[in-house]
Amino acid sequence: MPYAYYTNLKSKDKAIYRRSDKIETIELSGASNFYPLIQQLETTLATENQKETELILKNLANGLLSNLELEPVTIKLLAARPSHDWGELHGLYEPSEGRRRAKITVWMRTAHHKRVVAFRTFLRTLLHEICHHLDYKFLCLEDSFHTEGFFKRESSLFKQLVSEKPK
Numbered sequence: 277m278p279y280a281y282y283t284n285l286k287s288k289d290k291a292i293y294r295r296s297d298k299i300e301t302i303e304l305s306g307a308s309n310f311y312p313l314i315q316q317l318e319t320t321l322a323t324e325n326q327k328e329t330e331l332i333l334k335n336l337a338n339g340l341l342s343n344l345e346l347e348p349v350t351i352k353l354l355a356a357r358p359s360h361d362w363g364e365l366h367g368l369y370e371p372s373e374g375r376r377r378a379k380i381t382v383w384m385r386t387a388h389h390k391r392v393v394a395f396r397t398f399l400r401t402l403l404h405e406i407c408h409h410l411d412y413k414f415l416c417l418e419d420s421f422h423t424e425g426f427f428k429r430e431s432s433l434f435k436q437l438v439s440e441k442p443k
Contacts (some may be wrong), residue, residue: 277424278293278297278423279422279423279424280410288418289419292417292418293418293421294403294414295415295417296374296411296420296423296426297423297424297425297426299429300425300429300432301428301429301432302344302407302410302429302433304343304344304379304433304436304437305343306343307436310336310339310340310437311437313332313336313339314437314438315398317329317332317336317395317399318395319395320332321384321393321395321398322392324384324385324392326353326355328354329389330351330352330353330361333351333390333402334351335381335411336402337349337351337380337402340433341406341409344414345409346409346410346413346414347377347413348377349377349378349379349380349406349409350377350378350379350380351379352380352381352382353381353382353383353384354381354382354383355383355384355385355390356385356387356390357383357385357386357387359387361387364386364387365383366382366383366397366401366404366406367380367381367401367402367404367405368380368381368382369405369408369409369420370387371409371412376377378412378413380406380409381405382398382402382405397437399434399437400430400434403430403437404430406433407429407430407433410429411426
């Protein structure tokens with residue numbers, strides 16, 4: 277069942293939305309190879325070391341994209357989330373423009389209390405923004421809508437990364 281905003285989309289966008297909604301997984305080959313980076317990310321995030329956390333984010337994000345044979349993106353980790361009366365911004369995906377790479381920005385602290393974001397939420401935010409990139413570059417969709425399929429793809433990546441311990 278489409279989200280409420282679907283009814284306001286143009287027919288071209290509705291077709292993109294429906295295509296997106298049908299795709300529920302993104303399969304990684306050798307997901308267990310990412311487990312050490314996931315562990316490092318969890319440990320480093322807890323230390324509140326922004327520079328080191330950003331480096332691990334870059335390695336993880338671009339490793340995932342490389343796994344899917346895609347070009348890297350620019351990753352930026354900022355401190356406290358921006359907020360306004362609309363809520364807090366957790367992450368931001370900016371598509372590539374001209375020669376500029378696509379850019380993913382995530383924030384490591386909550387807006388109000390300035391606490392480090394919980395690891396699982398932080399990882400899901402990164403994967404959410406990566407899914408926007410995958411919509412354009414891997415699935416070749418003309419737009420990236422928040423569909424049920426989109427959120428299932430995000431969850432499929434998350435499950436592969438947190439449950440795939442090396443054997």
